[in-house]
Amino acid sequence: MKKIKRLLFLSCLKATGLIEKKIQFGLSRSERIRLRIHISMCSACTNFGSQNHLIEGGLFRLNDTRKKEIDLDEFKKSIIKKLDQ
Amino acid sequence: MRNHTIESWVSQFTGDLYHRAVSMVSDPELARDLVQETFLSAIEKFSTFRGSSSPKTWLMSILNHKIVDHYRQKFRQPILPEPEMIDQFFDHNGEWMPGRQPERWHESDENLLDNEAFLSVLKICMDRLPDKWKDCINLKYILDKKSDEVCQELKITTSNFWQITHRAKLQLRACIEKNWLI
Numbered sequence: 001m002k003k004i005k006r007l008l009f010l011s012c013l014k015a016t017g018l019i020e021k022k023i024q025f026g027l028s029r030s031e032r033i034r035l036r037i038h039i040s041m042c043s044a045c046t047n048f049g050s051q052n053h054l055i056e057g058g059l060f061r062l063n064d065t066r067k068k069e070i071d072l073d074e075f076k077k078s079i080i081k082k083l084d085q
Numbered sequence: 086m087r088n089h090t091i092e093s094w095v096s097q098f099t100g101d102l103y104h105r106a107v108s109m110v111s112d113p114e115l116a117r118d119l120v121q122e123t124f125l126s127a128i129e130k131f132s133t134f135r136g137s138s139s140p141k142t143w144l145m146s147i148l149n150h151k152i153v154d155h156y157r158q159k160f161r162q163p164i165l166p167e168p169e170m171i172d173q174f175f176d177h178n179g180e181w182m183p184g185r186q187p188e189r190w191h192e193s194d195e196n197l198l199d200n201e202a203f204l205s206v207l208k209i210c211m212d213r214l215p216d217k218w219k220d221c222i223n224l225k226y227i228l229d230k231k232s233d234e235v236c237q238e239l240k241i242t243t244s245n246f247w248q249i250t251h252r253a254k255l256q257l258r259a260c261i262e263k264n265w266l267i
Contacts, residue, residue: 011175011178011179011180012175012179012180012181013171013174013175013179013180014179016251016254016255017247017248017251020247020250020251020254021247021251024232024243024246024247024250025232025233025243025247043186044181044186044187045187047186047187047188047189047190048187048258051187051190051258051261052254052258054190054197054198055207055254055257055258055261057198058197058198058203058204058207059207059211059222059223059226060226061198061204062204062207062208062211063108063223063226070103070113070117072099072100072103075099075103075117075120076095076096076099078121079095079099079120079121079124080092080095082121082124082125083088083091083092083095083124083125083128084088
């Protein structure tokens, strides 16, 4: 019985992998169906999915606010000095 | 003539180039080097600048090549997912290990994204990831490209890419849960 279950249904390892694959590249039709069945039965992977989605959103925020200030005038001078060499 | 033009470009465009570079490599020192190299290349290639694009566009395209080169170098060694890392989370049947199943977070909606505490924990957890894993996750934002385009640029396979980000996300999620008071 366990064997059949494993053939038909995804393990949690595979399911979380597909959740990530879906975000990055999208899924094939059969992957989508198998993932949907798994998610409907597994609360841990459901939580993983929604948290993964939040983490993606957070990463987008972080990358948005990463620009840093430097002393531009000093930097420009150092470039020009390099170019003259 | 040539050096004079480039010098005026340095004073006009250094800021824009630097901001682009630092947002792409997230390392100020490296960003400075890349901008500097961009101007050095501009001097070398000055005769190929036709004036059909603006100087800023031309310089940006040189910079972009340098950035992609930087990542390509870094990814030349294949990145292999570490199989033993998976054992922390899943048993040999691929089911969650007892105690490792993701629990519900109290705040689980989009409000979390405005929560400074959440974002700073996320940042700390990101910094703990292995370097290349971090890059895989960040690159599509950094290069402002889709994941499959990132794979093409870096010459890595799509399945290698999502297997890495899958592991990175497992690690990140667990780290957030551990370090963030829910």
